[in-house]
Amino acid sequence: MYSILLVDDEPILLTVAKAFLEKYEDLQCDTCASGPEALDRIPAASYAAVISDFEMPGMNGIDLLKAIRERYPDLPFILFTGRGREEVAIEALNHGADYYVQKGGDISAQFTDLAHKIRRAAEKTRSARRLRRLNQELSAGKERLKVTLRSIGDGVIVTDTHGLVVSLNRVAEELCGWNEQEAAGRPLTEVFCIINEKTGRACTNPVQKVLDIGGIVGLANHTALISRDGSKRAIADSAAPVCDDTGAILGVVLVFRDVTREKEAERGHLRLAAIAESTSDAIYTITPEGIIATWNRGAERIYGYAAEEVVGRHVSVVAPPELENEGITLMAKVKHGAIVEQYETYRYRKGGQKIHIALTLSTLIDAEGDFLGFSGISRDITERKQYEQRIEHLNRVLLAIRTVNQIIVEERDPARLLPRICTTLTETGGYHHAWIALYDDDRRLVVRAAAGLGDQGHLLNERFSRDSIPACARRALDSPSCISTKEPASDCRDCPLASRHCGLAAMTRRLEWEDRVYGLLSISIPPEMATDDEEQALFEEAASDIGFALHAYETERERTRAEAALFEANTKLNLLSSITRHDIINQTTGISAMIHLLRDELEGNQNGEEYLTCMQEALTSINRQISFTRDYQHMGVNRPGWQPVAALIERAAETTLPVDISLDNRTASLEIFADPMVERVFFNLLDNAVRHGGQISVIRVSSFDENGQCRIIVEDDGDGIPPDEKEAIFERGFGKNTGYGLFLARAALAITGIAIRERGEEGKGARFEIVVPAEHWRGAYPLR
Secondary structure, three states, X not given: OEEEEEEOOOHHHHXXXXXXXXOOOOEEEEEEOOHHHHHHHHHHOOOOEEEEOOXXXXXXXXXXXXXXXXXXXXXXXXXXXXXXXXXXXXHHHHOOOOXXXXXOOOHHHHHHHHHHHHHHHHHHHHHHHHHHHHHHHHHHHHHHHHHHHHHOOOEEEEEOOOOEEEEEOHHXXXXXXXXXXXXXXXXXXXXXXXXXXXXXXEOOOHHHHHHHHOOOEEOOXXXXXXXXXXXXXXXXXXXXXXXXXXXXEEEEEEEEEEOHHHHHXXXXXXXXXXXXXXXXXXXXXXXXOOEEEEEXXXXXXXXXXXXXXXXXXXXXXXXXXXXXXXXXHHHHHHHOOOOEEEEEEEEEOOOOOEEEEEEEEEEEEOOOOOEEEEEEEEEEOHHHHHHHHHHHHHHHHHHHHHHHHHHHHHOOOHHHHHHHHHHHHHHOOOOOOEEEEEEOOOOOEEEEEEEOOOOOHHHHHHXXXXXXXXXXXXXXXXXXXXXXXXXXXXXXXXXXXXXXHOOOEXXXXXXXXXXXXXXXXXXXXXXXXXXXXXXXXXXXXXXXHHHHHHHXXXXXXXXXXXXXXXXXXXXXXXXXXXXXXXXXHHHHHHHHHHHHHXXXXXXXXXXXXXXXXXXXXXXXXXXXXXXXXXXXXXOOOOOOEEEEHHHHHHHHHHHHOOOOOEEEEOOOOOEEEEOOOHHHHHHHHHHHHHHHOOOOOEEEEEEEEEOOEEEEEEEEOOOOOOHHHOOHHXXXXXXXXXXXXXXXXXXXXXXXXXXXXXXOEOOOXXXXXXXXXXXXXXXXXXXX
16 A cells, blocks of 8 residues: 655645545545645655645745655655646756656546556665665674674583583673683583572583584573572573584584573563553553554453453544544654643443543653553542542532521521522532422412422422322321432332433422421432432431421411510500500599598598598509509510610600709610610619709710620719618619609510619719620620
8 A cells, every 4th residue: 555645736636636546446645735734744644655746836846846855865756747847857857756747638547657656656765765774784784793703792602522611702701700711621511500590400411412412402491500609690592513514513502691681571571461460450552553452451340341352453442432532632642742641531331331530641662762652551430530429419419508598597588488499409500400399278289499390390280289199209298208219210100200300310308397297398319329328418407407497487477476466465455554544544633633622621620631641642652653654554565676775865864864964975886685665764764863863963874895795884973872772772662753663674674684783882873784695785895
């Protein structure tokens, strides 16, 4: 087969020439459209000849010929151009063209002539190359013979017919430890002492054996030479008779060489071969053309092909069709010096099973540095890749669960919660599909949210509406744990969504909390994860979190209903209290008027006046108590909230403090979580200071942080409170006014866990400390 390169700037001429020439089975043509392109193509291929047109833009045929002769002196070149250009032909031949062929005339005869000249040029070049090589070999042989005769690399000993040493060359002297003068005339067995290196026994004298049989003998395997100094070397080669022209034996020549390193290398090769055969990795070699040359047992185990099935075939036999060029590309890179080590890719075992491998590819170079091919090592990393994919999948599921928990915390509307959960479970990549079905008021399952099902979610609702629940859903409702279906498309054919799970597994879990079942959660996952313990545990966690969220919503609804009912009841009670208080005040007003009239009637009656005075005092006390209940009737009715302390104090001071008492308010932007009646608390504290503090010039309100708690201090510079009254002032009925102010103030603060106490010193002023728990205050850092 001759591979040739056609060069012409006319595409149609290239097509015609290629078609005609490739009619001959021994010709194969490549084509290119310019001289520079041809020069780029030649190094990458081994062409038998180059056929070029003359007239081409940029670089004509003569220019291309000159460039080729500079780079490839013996590459055949044929100029193929039009008639009437004899001067071109002469110039081409002068510059080294092998032939010149004119275009035109009988096209069949023209291409027959061209094909003939291609063969002649190629064969002429091959013959010249062979002759050159033979001359080189002959010259080298002569030189080697000279070198050998002058200084042969093997040991040579010549004996006479009696086995006595006649001569030794330099190498024999070094190996045996005897110089030629010392050894001459001695028996061979004394100078050339050989034993079996395994048994240690003396070997048969090779000279005597030659003399006995009259022919060439070889040394037995495992022969070792014991040098004069006692050192031992493995040797090999032969002994032959030295005969005259008549065939008479004149003596024996013994030629031997030190093969110690070869033996060690052979043992090393055997060890390497044993390692290659015993390793679990696939080890194989490839020729430069990509043909598999060797194939170890590890390769048979990993790829599933026996050595006899792949040796001699192209390496692409074990590559996936979609990666057929990968191996060729990698070999090209390695050949040009690139390093391919632990390159991760995939292959298919015999039978179609996909495996992941880590590929190491290197070049095979002999001792002279010549390129022999490639060495490949494939390690099966399928389990590792599956583990990495499993971890990646579980991390996505864990991220989905964390996001679901965040949604549960922030989403207060159950109508939006469930769709967001399903979308999150699928968008993170952990699950392919997800749907949630809850019981309605008639105890029937209704799909409330779905993701990844397209328009098929309604099919499940239609199925549920007929009280016809698929098998997986029935099992999940009856089971306290997760239900896994590895192949829903075949194992759960009665499910209307079975077709959506083709190639996927499904897991279904009932949503419950504290023995209350709310519905179902179902998802789809890769089949290999369906029985994974961690996968099921994460799914159980997700279902449990959703069950808790549904429970929390239900509890919140019940609490809201209870609060609404309580608020309605309190509203009615307040209305009743207001009406009752109004009626009582009317009655007490009438009684007070009658007491006034009776005083006129009983004037001078001492006992009667005393009775009337007692009645008036009792009536006044009743009026004070009724008035106070009006101020505190809403305590505990409305929800607690964040109250701005500074604003509350300012409003209380506006209505209670006279102009001669100043207010020092240092509470900044402090807020406390308290009942709305806390404003009455500060009003009461300031009012009490004005009423009962004596000579007061200033009331100071400050705050500070103590171990996370906030302390609000309300203090004055008045008379203070006696030690024995510090707790009594918070008792019901104590005091000079209503007797209920501080009692109800403590009760209002206690609703949100806030305490109040008096810590002042008698004679130096009152000091009320309000202690707020850590979670019930916020705002600017409190100041003293």
